[in-house]
Amino acid sequence: MKRAIFRQHGDPAKVIEIIEEDDPTPGPFEVRVRNQVMTINPADLLSIEGRYGAEPITLPATPGVGAYGIVDAVGEGVTRLSIGDAVLPVGGGFWADTLILHERMAPKAPAGADPEQAALMRANPGTAHLVLTDIVDLQPGDWVVQNAANSNVGRMVIRFARERGLHTVNIVRRADVAEALTADGADAVIVDEGQDLAAAIAAAADAAPKLALDAVGGTATRALGGALADRGTVVAYGLLSGQPNEMDARDVVFRDVRLQGFWLFDWYRTATPDKMRELHAFLEAKLAEGVLQTDVDARYPLDQIKEAVAHAARGGRNGKILLKGDHNA
Structure with a gap:
């Protein structure tokens, strides 16, 4: 072998x-x-x-x-x-x-x-599904913002959000991926060119997002936190920058914006057998439907x-x- x-x-x-x-x-x-x-x-x-x-x-x-x-x-x-x-x-x-x-x-x-x-089927789609369902109580019409939106997790987030009636603002570094993300169901795509991302997110969404998904870390976390509604949550699930997550104290102290981590391996360590079966049944169904392509x-x-x-x-x-x-x- x-x-x-x-x-x-x-x-x-x-x-x-x-x-x-x-x-x-x-x-x-x-x-x-x-x-x-x-x-x-x-x-x-x-x-x-x-x-x-x-x-x-x-x-x-x-x-x-x-x-x-x-x-x-x-x-x-x-x-x-x-x-x-x-x-x-x-x-x-x-x-x-x-x-x-x-x-x-x-x-x-x-x-x-x-x-x-x-x-x-399991790793990226599983992460995408769980960060949308297990952390913040989201209702149809709510907004979610994410960076690294062209990653496999990001694209699955867009597809799952669309099916649930959620709206997404998606931050990328390349303009050429916008068309594919829009086809997936993205409501807005922002190309990060060093602008004020919190302002760009506010302009793209008709309501402040309740949930932000951060795969980058560093100052990217701060930008997402600044764009959230009061008592919103930033979920850090990756660290592509290799830098510690940063949050603005004004958002944390005065607006109760929270930073929470998510790691699929840890979820599997603590989930009940029923929860695991529920996740796998969902992923198998979406695979059969072609959603996970x-x-x-x-x-x-x-x-x-x-x-x-x-x-x-x-x-x-x-x-x-x-x-x-x-x-x-």
Whole structure:
């Protein structure tokens, strides 16, 4: 089997490497999964760089939180899965062509789903759905503002908000993505060119937003907080800038604007089984409806991991970068 590892933090394209190991054998209640698709997310790159919030981690480490694979061996006592079943692994360390998982960590993929879209189903769409539903009581007609709106999470937020009758103001850095976001259902797109963002948001929305979604951090958090209604909430779910979140004391003290974090991995650690089933049922339904369709910019075999992470780190992309396993049918 092959898997990607990094032995030290640094530039992903420089520190990531592929190692080969003997094929593992599943133990009791375990299954062996041959990955066909693995996803690359910003959090993976930040983790390799040592800039992700979950640090410190034990090195060497294997990144990756999204995958689609096929069960090709089962251990004693496995009852829920059979050889040939398609699964969506839960957990991490998935940049490998072969995994050993407890059967409860290998839920079946939706029947007939496209492997690439299924691999992308859980992380970004799950975050988008939960930040819209679990934090602020939003009603049809309310406004939401977000930065990094051209990210996969951002585009899912736009689509889910539209379905719920919510309005969105979407901040991006490139004018050429505005048309795609409008097609997704964006009510307003603001190209960040160094202007007063709070004023631009106020001009774009007919009511002050109750919720802001921040994937950037640093001064971007301050701009979102300044645009919110009194007692509004900024949800920080990413840190693309690598800078600490900033808030204006006038917004925090005198208008009760709040900053709250969200991390999907932590949500899974604390959610009840019923909540997890509810989320997965929602995502499977949206996948079947085509709502979760995600653009893919390029695909690389696992052996070309350095090229893949370098591509994923570049600006100007119009879709996800995927890794492909050696066991594709």
